[in-house]
Amino acid sequence: xxxxxxxxxxxxxxxxxxxxxxxxxxxxxxxxxxxxxxxxxxxxxxxxxxxxxxxxxxxxxxxxxxxxxxxxxxxxxxxxxxxxxxxxxxxxxxxxxxxxxxxxxxxxxxxxxxxxxxxxxxxxxxxxxxxxxxxxxxxxxxxxxxxxxxxxxxxxxxxxxxxxxxxxxxxxxxxxxxxxxxxxxxxxxxxxxxxxxxxxxxxxxxxxxxxxxxxxxxxxxxxxxxxxxxxxxxxxxxxxxxxxxxxxxxxxxxxxxxxxxxxxxxxxxxxxxxxxxxxxxxxxxxxxxxxxxxxxxxxxxxxxxx
Amino acid sequence: xxxxxxxxxxxxxxxxxxxxxxxxxxxxxxxxxxxxxxxxxxxxxxxxxxxxxxxxxxxxxxxxxxxxxxxxxxxxxxxxxxxxxxxxxxxxxxxxxxxxxxxxxxxxxxxxxxxxxxxxxxxxxxxxxxxxxxxxxxxxxxxxxxxxxxxxxxxxxxxxxxxxxxxxxxxxxxxxxxxxxxxxxxxxxxxxxxxxxxxxxxxxxxxxxxxxxxxxxxxxxxxxxxxxxxxxxxxxxxxxxxx
Numbered sequence: 001x002x003x004x005x006x007x008x009x010x011x012x013x014x015x016x017x018x019x020x021x022x023x024x025x026x027x028x029x030x031x032x033x034x035x036x037x038x039x040x041x042x043x044x045x046x047x048x049x050x051x052x053x054x055x056x057x058x059x060x061x062x063x064x065x066x067x068x069x070x071x072x073x074x075x076x077x078x079x080x081x082x083x084x085x086x087x088x089x090x091x092x093x094x095x096x097x098x099x100x101x102x103x104x105x106x107x108x109x110x111x112x113x114x115x116x117x118x119x120x121x122x123x124x125x126x127x128x129x130x131x132x133x134x135x136x137x138x139x140x141x142x143x144x145x146x147x148x149x150x151x152x153x154x155x156x157x158x159x160x161x162x163x164x165x166x167x168x169x170x171x172x173x174x175x176x177x178x179x180x181x182x183x184x185x186x187x188x189x190x191x192x193x194x195x196x197x198x199x200x201x202x203x204x205x206x207x208x209x210x211x212x213x214x215x216x217x218x219x220x221x222x223x224x225x226x227x228x229x230x231x232x233x234x235x236x237x238x239x240x241x242x243x244x245x246x247x248x249x250x251x252x253x254x255x256x257x258x259x260x261x262x263x264x265x266x267x268x269x270x271x272x273x274x275x276x277x278x279x280x281x282x283x284x285x286x287x288x289x290x291x292x293x294x295x296x297x298x299x300x301x302x303x304x305x306x
Numbered sequence: 307x308x309x310x311x312x313x314x315x316x317x318x319x320x321x322x323x324x325x326x327x328x329x330x331x332x333x334x335x336x337x338x339x340x341x342x343x344x345x346x347x348x349x350x351x352x353x354x355x356x357x358x359x360x361x362x363x364x365x366x367x368x369x370x371x372x373x374x375x376x377x378x379x380x381x382x383x384x385x386x387x388x389x390x391x392x393x394x395x396x397x398x399x400x401x402x403x404x405x406x407x408x409x410x411x412x413x414x415x416x417x418x419x420x421x422x423x424x425x426x427x428x429x430x431x432x433x434x435x436x437x438x439x440x441x442x443x444x445x446x447x448x449x450x451x452x453x454x455x456x457x458x459x460x461x462x463x464x465x466x467x468x469x470x471x472x473x474x475x476x477x478x479x480x481x482x483x484x485x486x487x488x489x490x491x492x493x494x495x496x497x498x499x500x501x502x503x504x505x506x507x508x509x510x511x512x513x514x515x516x517x518x519x520x521x522x523x524x525x526x527x528x529x530x531x532x533x534x535x536x537x538x539x540x541x542x543x544x545x546x547x548x549x
Contacts (some may be wrong), residue, residue, distance in 0.1 A: 051401060054547045076403040090325060096398075103402035104317045119346040145398070 004029050005153055005184040006050060011059035013208075014043055020045040021208045024059070028186055032179035032200035034216075036186040042208040043188040044083050047157050050186075051080055063153065076104055079146035083157035083188075085138050089131035093117060094124050097144045104149035116148040121170065135162035143171070154178065154185045160194050172197050228267040229253070232274065233259045233286035240283040247273050261291065316408050319399055327385045333424070336378050340428035343370055347432030355429045362438040363512050366446045369400045371428040372484065375450055378425035379457035380475040381415035387539070388465025391548070400548045410462070410539040414532075417458035426450040440539035449506025456528035458510050459535035466542050491517050501527045 004027035013021040021042045037043050048054040050061050052068030052075075061067070066074055088096055097116050101109035117124045118139040130141060136277045140161050146154055156175070160168050176198065189195050195202055197217065204212040204220050212219050235238045241253040241260045249270045252263040264270040273290065278285045350358060364453070365451045387409075390396035399409055426447070433446035465471040487497030494500040494517035505524035507515055 004347065012535055048547075053397060073403045075401050078401070080397070080401055082394065082397050086393045088322065088398065090324065090397060091322075098323060099318060100402070102313060103315050103399070105403065107316070171517065179450065292544055 005064060005173070006186070007060075007062040007065075008046075008050065009060050009062075010091050011046075011049065011056050011061060013042075013049055013054065019208055021049070024205070024208075024210045026203055026210060026213055028184060030179070030182050032185045032187065033197050034195040034198050034200050034202045034218075035186060035205060036190070036192065036195050036202050038190050041190075041206045043190075044157055045208075046205065047080075047082075047155055047186075047188060051078065051155055077151060078150065078151045078155065079151035079153070080155045081139075081142035081146040081157060081159055084140055085135060087130045087133075087138060087141060090129050092129060093122055093141055095146070096130060096141060097148050100145040101148045105215055107147055110114045112148050112150075113144075117143040119174065120144045120148055121167075136164060136286050139163055140167070140171075146218060152183055156185070156187045158189060159187055160189065160191075168194070176200075225253060226306045227263050227265050228270075229291040230264065230267070230270065231259055231287065231289045231291055233288075234283045235286070236277065236281060236283040239281045240278055243277045243281040243283075244270075244274065246276060249273055253296035259287075262274060277303075309516050313356075315402075317405050317410040319409060320403065320415050320419070321532070322325075322399070323386050323413055324419050326389060327382050327416060328420055332381055332385075336381060336424050339374055339378065340424050341542045343374055343428040343432035344435065345432075345438060348356070349434040350436040350438070351444055358436075359442075360437055362433065362436040362442055363510065365436060365448070366429065366433055366510065367503055367515065370425075370446060371449055371453055371499060371506065374429060375421070375425045375453045376457055376479050376483065376499070377476075379417065379421050380461050380472060380479065382420045382424075383414075383458040383461035384465030384471035384475055385416045386462050386465060387411040387543075390464055390469050392469070396548050400543065406543040407536070407540040409543055410536050413462045413538055413539070414455075414459050417462055418455055421454045421458055422451070426454055442512075445510030445512070446504035446506075448509050451487065452505060452525070452528045453498060453502040456535075459532040459539075460498070463535050463539040463542060466539060466546070488516065493529075495523075495538055496517060498528055498531060 006028040009025050009028075011021055012019070024046065027162055035043050035046065045054065048069070055069065063074060064077060068074055088099070091099070094117065100111050101112040106112040114124050115236070118304040121141050122137065122140050122144065127257040130138070133141065138161060143156065143159060146156065154175075158169060159175075163171060167206050175185050175187065187198065200216060201214065201218070203210060204217050204219060234242065235258070237255045237258065237260045241262070243254050244250040244260070244262060245253055249261045249266055250264050256260045262270070267290070274288060275285065343365065346369060348360045350365060353361070387396065390399065429442060429450045430447045433443045436442065461471070461475055464475055468474050482493070483497050483499040486493045487500050488494070500517055501519055501524040503515055504518040505521050507518060508521035508524070509511070
């Protein structure tokens, strides 16, 4: 017997010759879990299979111990905000959220709808059709309809996309609060900094494969341990390269006209020492810039590592 | 704020789908087609020449049952679930604790709700203003309504299952219903148009058209098609993947 809300075992999903998910296995327990991966990594496909919207090609998904496709009644315990922006464009926000409440058979759908709209800080008195809403407002409408039945499991596909910084902060606080209340919240994102702010457990997915899982800190360490490539601009590249190699922090250096590309496995130590080495070499530093600190490079490293 | 009793899920989904398929563009275009039936009825009434009963029957058969109702049903019914599946909003109905058969039935009911005033009502009015008596009106009403429910059930499922349902639906209407079923007696038995036309002709006391079936068959076959089509749509919702 397990406490896991979601159990995914050997899950694979393909569309003709295209493999969207391959041999993915993990458990998700109550609290906030972030699914991190670049665009096209398979996050939305994984969400769709998890919620029963799509059939797995192989493997299994259990939510609260049951197959989500076999039991529509299970959706009573689930709130989902899919990635696509489109809503029922001619409805007002109250109509849309109330519809979700009615279909979930919430006892007092009007009150529940108003509560959910209030939670996401939108105006229930707004009678405009949803078609006129901005992207950020649509995100909050989707969140409101997902919250209206007070679900035990919240599945949110890129919930912070399109939100302004203040709304992002409020949404992150809200999701952390729900996680602390014992609900299972799973959010997807392709932005590392966003995920960091959830302070959650994360699953890293790329090219349809699960690359890493664990607390954010451990994954961050794993990412920081990889070889980093930096561009160091200077007026004396050869001298500075020689000086940096003597420190032991730099494992390789390639001299170019007016700059050096260095490789190091300890970027913070490098950043601490580079100015002193330049001073000792009487070299002038014009720039120090990471060449591969974007998420795509990190995922590439994790993919190559496996 | 006062508490309210939650309306039924079925009624709610039905109304959502009625609103979803009732776009201004569809109404404007297809209402013109409906008004054509009334205009033709008036023309039959005002004309002094030729065979008025034959012309009035042509209005019901060749315009109403062959063109108006099938086309209007195709446009609205294929959109009932098809539009939602295409734009991704079906998830907001599918991922709810709602039995799939209720969703299929609500889509079917929504299509019938919209097709009836846009197509059946003008046809019945057209038959009435043609001045050829109550029997023609009864034939138009019964045949038109039966055809509406049958095509709505079929095209609801088609919209869910295939992309470009309008193209496939038109191909089915032109090739099967209007060509093959008119020349093949065996195919005629499986044609919704031939069945409903046979019932309409019986009620209108019009001579049985080519390849006609018994009026009782004309009544029962479309109803069986409705049951099978709604069951298949339910199955598709249950087994298919939701985008």
